[in-house]
Amino acid sequence: MHAYIARRILEAIPLILLVLVMNFIILHIAPGDPVFLFIQGGGGATEEYVQQVRQMLGLDKPLGEQLFIFMANVFRGELGFSHYYQRPVVDVIAERIPITFLLVILSTLFAATAGIILGVFAGKNPYSLVDRINTIVAVFGYAIPIFWFGQLLILAFSIYLNILPTGGIPTRAMGGGSFLDWVRHLVLPVLSLGVIQLALAARITRANMLEILGMDYIDSARAKGLKENTIIFKHALRNAVLPVITVISVNFAFQLTGAMIIETVFSWPGLGRMMFESVFRRDYPVLMGLLIVMSVGVVIINLITDLIYAYLDPRVVYE
Amino acid sequence: MRTIVNGKKGSPMLLILLVGALLCLGGSLSAAAEKDTLTIAITADPRNISPVSASTFHDWVVGYRAYSSLFQADPDFQPVPDLAESWDVSPDSLTYTFHLKRNATFHDGTPITSGDVKFSIEELALKHGSICARGLATVIESIETPDNHTLVVRLKAPYPEMLNPYDGLGPHCSACVKKELYEGTDVINNPHNFKPVGSGPFKFVEWVRGSHIVFERYEGYHGEKPALKKVVFRIIGDPIARALAFEKGEVQWIPFEVPRSEVARLNNLPDNKVIFHGSPCGTIPTLLFNFRKEPFQNKAVRKAITAGIDKQKLVELVYFGGGDAGIGHIPLTPFSAWWHNRDARQIEYNPEVAAKILDRAGYPVKSDGWRFRINLKHTTGYSEHLKMAELIKDDLKKIKVDVTIASLDHAAWHEHVFKNWDFDVSITPFCGGPTPPTLKRYHTENIKRISWANCTGFSNAEYDALFDLMISQTNAKKRLQITNRMQEILAEENPGTFLVHSKNATGIKEGLFTEEPKGVWVLGYLWMHLDRVKPTK
Numbered sequence: 116m117h118a119y120i121a122r123r124i125l126e127a128i129p130l131i132l133l134v135l136v137m138n139f140i141i142l143h144i145a146p147g148d149p150v151f152l153f154i155q156g157g158g159g160a161t162e163e164y165v166q167q168v169r170q171m172l173g174l175d176k177p178l179g180e181q182l183f184i185f186m187a188n189v190f191r192g193e194l195g196f197s198h199y200y201q202r203p204v205v206d207v208i209a210e211r212i213p214i215t216f217l218l219v220i221l222s223t224l225f226a227a228t229a230g231i232i233l234g235v236f237a238g239k240n241p242y243s244l245v246d247r248i249n250t251i252v253a254v255f256g257y258a259i260p261i262f263w264f265g266q267l268l269i270l271a272f273s274i275y276l277n278i279l280p281t282g283g284i285p286t287r288a289m290g291g292g293s294f295l296d297w298v299r300h301l302v303l304p305v306l307s308l309g310v311i312q313l314a315l316a317a318r319i320t321r322a323n324m325l326e327i328l329g330m331d332y333i334d335s336a337r338a339k340g341l342k343e344n345t346i347i348f349k350h351a352l353r354n355a356v357l358p359v360i361t362v363i364s365v366n367f368a369f370q371l372t373g374a375m376i377i378e379t380v381f382s383w384p385g386l387g388r389m390m391f392e393s394v395f396r397r398d399y400p401v402l403m404g405l406l407i408v409m410s411v412g413v414v415i416i417n418l419i420t421d422l423i424y425a426y427l428d429p430r431v432v433y434e
Numbered sequence: 435m436r437t438i439v440n441g442k443k444g445s446p447m448l449l450i451l452l453v454g455a456l457l458c459l460g461g462s463l464s465a466a467a468e469k470d471t472l473t474i475a476i477t478a479d480p481r482n483i484s485p486v487s488a489s490t491f492h493d494w495v496v497g498y499r500a501y502s503s504l505f506q507a508d509p510d511f512q513p514v515p516d517l518a519e520s521w522d523v524s525p526d527s528l529t530y531t532f533h534l535k536r537n538a539t540f541h542d543g544t545p546i547t548s549g550d551v552k553f554s555i556e557e558l559a560l561k562h563g564s565i566c567a568r569g570l571a572t573v574i575e576s577i578e579t580p581d582n583h584t585l586v587v588r589l590k591a592p593y594p595e596m597l598n599p600y601d602g603l604g605p606h607c608s609a610c611v612k613k614e615l616y617e618g619t620d621v622i623n624n625p626h627n628f629k630p631v632g633s634g635p636f637k638f639v640e641w642v643r644g645s646h647i648v649f650e651r652y653e654g655y656h657g658e659k660p661a662l663k664k665v666v667f668r669i670i671g672d673p674i675a676r677a678l679a680f681e682k683g684e685v686q687w688i689p690f691e692v693p694r695s696e697v698a699r700l701n702n703l704p705d706n707k708v709i710f711h712g713s714p715c716g717t718i719p720t721l722l723f724n725f726r727k728e729p730f731q732n733k734a735v736r737k738a739i740t741a742g743i744d745k746q747k748l749v750e751l752v753y754f755g756g757g758d759a760g761i762g763h764i765p766l767t768p769f770s771a772w773w774h775n776r777d778a779r780q781i782e783y784n785p786e787v788a789a790k791i792l793d794r795a796g797y798p799v800k801s802d803g804w805r806f807r808i809n810l811k812h813t814t815g816y817s818e819h820l821k822m823a824e825l826i827k828d829d830l831k832k833i834k835v836d837v838t839i840a841s842l843d844h845a846a847w848h849e850h851v852f853k854n855w856d857f858d859v860s861i862t863p864f865c866g867g868p869t870p871p872t873l874k875r876y877h878t879e880n881i882k883r884i885s886w887a888n889c890t891g892f893s894n895a896e897y898d899a900l901f902d903l904m905i906s907q908t909n910a911k912k913r914l915q916i917t918n919r920m921q922e923i924l925a926e927e928n929p930g931t932f933l934v935h936s937k938n939a940t941g942i943k944e945g946l947f948t949e950e951p952k953g954v955w956v957l958g959y960l961w962m963h964l965d966r967v968k969p970t971k
Contacts, residue, residue, distance in 0.1 A: 145846070146842070146845070146846035146849050146850065147843065147844075147845025147846040147848070147849050148845065148848065148849045148853055149845070151845070151848040151849060151852060151853055151884075151885045152844070152845055152848060152885075154884065154885060160884050161882075161884075162882050162883065162884065165883075165884055171622070196623070199481055200479075200481065200643070201481060201482060201622060201623055201627065201628075202623075202628065207643070210642075210643065211643070211644065266674060266675075266678075269675070269678050270678070273678065273682055274678060274681060274682055277682070280682075280684060281675060281678045281679045281682055281684055282670065282675055282679065283645055283646070283668060283670070283679075283684075284642070284645050286640075286642075286645075286646050286648065286666065287640065287642075288639050288640040288648040288650075288664075288666075289471065289648065289664070289666065379671055379672050379675075380672055380674075380675055381675065382644075382645070382668070382669065382670040382671065382672065382675055382679075383644075384642060384643060384644025384645040384669070385644070388644055388671065389643075389644060392478065392671070394843075395815070395843055395844055395845060396845070397845045
């Protein structure tokens with residue numbers, strides 16, 4: 116198992132390097148000069164000052180040399196200095212990683228749990244009321260734009276019911292930051308970000324449950340006199356849930372993309388919103404740093420998925 | 435599904451009710467913590483909390499809360515003492531002596547000396563502040579500190595804006611940092627830009643990037659102690675989220691950036707008030723012509739294009755009435771009224787006349803149905819600009835000019851317009867202040883590849899000579915005559931045309947805080963005197 120994990124990590128390195136090189140080139144050849152955004156104000160700056168800032172940001176060198184310096188720095192564990200924040204990229208990103216992963220992981224867990232529960236009951240009782248509700252939730256969840264869903268949730272829970280904040284995170288200096296305060300701030304973004312995954316999980320679980328509940332080994336289990344709940348949750352669900360895990364894992368990258376939208380709607384200070392803003396600011400070092408974090412995150416999640424697979428399905432063995 | 439509550443079987447509804455009650459309780463606890471605190475919504479993080487290279491709205495609106503400068507502006511935009519309790523001007527207007535307060539201290543309790551102010555002006559403002567660079571940096575000969583509380587500024591030539599809060603030694607050019615923390619360091623990347631030891635009425639507490647910035651009252655402030663205990667800047671990028679947070683009362687003030695589409699709705703709700711107001715800066719969308727591109731070398735074409743645009747329609751449809759149709763070439767603010775030349779000939783909207791001008795200028799309608807084709811580049815950084823571009827395209831279609839709109843994100847637009855000069859016409863947000871140095875925009879010296887410089891390529895020897903004469907003219911009457919003539923040249927040559935004198939939309943929660951003295955809310959980003967805002971109880 117350890118050898119397998121090591122091999123997977125080694126295999127991921129060239130992939131991540133390719134992602135970095137391609138994105139470095141794409142970002143740098145896209146129109147937009149960060150120096151012009153750095154120096155704004157009243158138009159009184161001199162061209163010498165522009166050159167000085169270009170030099171300071173390391174943008175005066177040829178693109179190839181910039182790429183070489185960047186890659187060398189990556190291997191040394193240095194990600195450079197943010198043009199906009201004027202701080203080391205590692206610091207800028209590090210303070211936002213927990214907040215985004217908190218949102219993404221909680222929304223994924225919520226979507227997987229709720230979706231699987233809904234799918235199980237729908238699959239167990241096809242064409243019943245629960246099944247119809249499952250269908251409606253799935254179609255609604257998959258079709259609705261998440262930014263709009265987020266705004267609807269704000270209207271309902273923050274404006275009309277007035278029980279949850281419209282966005283942001285707790286403010287420690289204002290006496291916030293308790294566990295409950297975090298829960299209140301997380302409810303709406305987690306619901307919004309999880310809605311698509313929930314729909315997918317519910318539909319896939321239902322379809323698999325329908326198929327599996329019609330199989331011979333389920334009939335055998337029933338003939339043996341096992342309790343219905345044992346049949347459903349121990350024998351059927353364990354098989355039905357495998358494709359759901361695959362889909363959720365594959366969609367993890369989409370969750371990070373969705374976080375970009377949800378973090379904007381809910382003023383959530385995470386990586387997604389920072390990426391969105393950094394594109395407009397042409398903050399190349401931050402963008403490259405984010406790409407590293409996100410690429411590594413996706414690789415790790417995929418690896419964890421494969422390991423969960425082996426745990427759930429004894430037939431899968433990694434050597 | 436059954437849930438066990440206190441050892442008994444209960445309905446899941448009980449659990450839901452419990453969670454709901456806890457959430458509501460959390461809400462009331464949170465609200466209780468907000469007394470004596472003003473929460474302000476801004477759209478993005480500032481780059482830093484420092485006067486060093488402050489150049490964006492957010493740098494100023496947040497950063498300058500932490501610093502004192504030699505003087506501030508009163509509601510009439512006149513200088514009032516801040517760090518300097520008084521000042522003297524020599525008869526030849528070449529020497530300014532500022533007498534500093536003796537009780538002024540930094541937020542770490544150490545005294546503010548003239549050496550700190552000198553360092554802040556010389557090393558920060560003049561070297562890294564572009565507002566200062568356009569005037570002040572060219573005229574200051576030396577700064578001396580005969581003692582810890584006296585600052586003497588000697589000029590090479592008279593500079594009438596010296597005591598002007600925008601272009602002079604006000605907040606832009608003398609916000610005071612502690613020399614000891616900056617001297618001998620890379621000032622742009624100095625860590626104190628992010629955790630400032632300031633000199634103003636509010637002291638830095640916490641900055642969670644992307645979320646909020648908290649200031650608290652500085653008890654040792656040299657001026658009148660602020661009534662507010664805390665000021666919180668919440669960063670809410672999405673305009674609708676900003677409006678909803680304001681509606682719910684999570685923020686009590688949105689300075690300048692209430693989404694215009696939300697103004698009417700918010701004003702119809704109790705306790706909300708959105709006011710339209712100008713600012714000392716004035717942000718004016720301007721259609722600039724590129725003199726390097728055919729046919730814009732032709733004055734008649736520029737005039738016809740201007741006459742072909744219905745600016746009043748832009749005010750009504752894009753700005754929801756929050757502004758006036760663009761006229762002249764200087765921002766229309768109460769502080770610029772004294773030198774705005776209303777007699778300079780204006781080009782009125784008249785598509786028939788515009789068509790005739792183009793006919794006479796040698797641009798008849800050709801067989802393809804158009805006189806000529808142009809591109810219009812705008813930034814998506816301002817939501818109104820695309821709407822204006824579409825209406826302009828529609829207007830110019832009537833005079834048979836085919837417009838192709840290029841919507842560029844802010845960085846790409848800067849590159850196209852200011853670096854590469856690659857545009858026919860462009861909508862540019864003009865923000866140059868209410869003082870005559872703003873006219874430097876069209877100076878030949880200002881034709882350089884820098885953001886907000888003279889990207890049009892317009893060059894006029896008489897205009898340049900008049901500007902050079904005006905910038906050091908201390909006789910008010912003569913100065914006015916010169917600026918009047920400069921405005922006549924601009925009206926005649928028309929290198930660009932103001933589209934809308936747009937007003938800022940500021941949202942205020944009524945009844946929570948006083949708005950006195952006049953101007954606390956409306957003076958603008960530099961002059962938000964939050965130290966004078968008082969909670970109403």
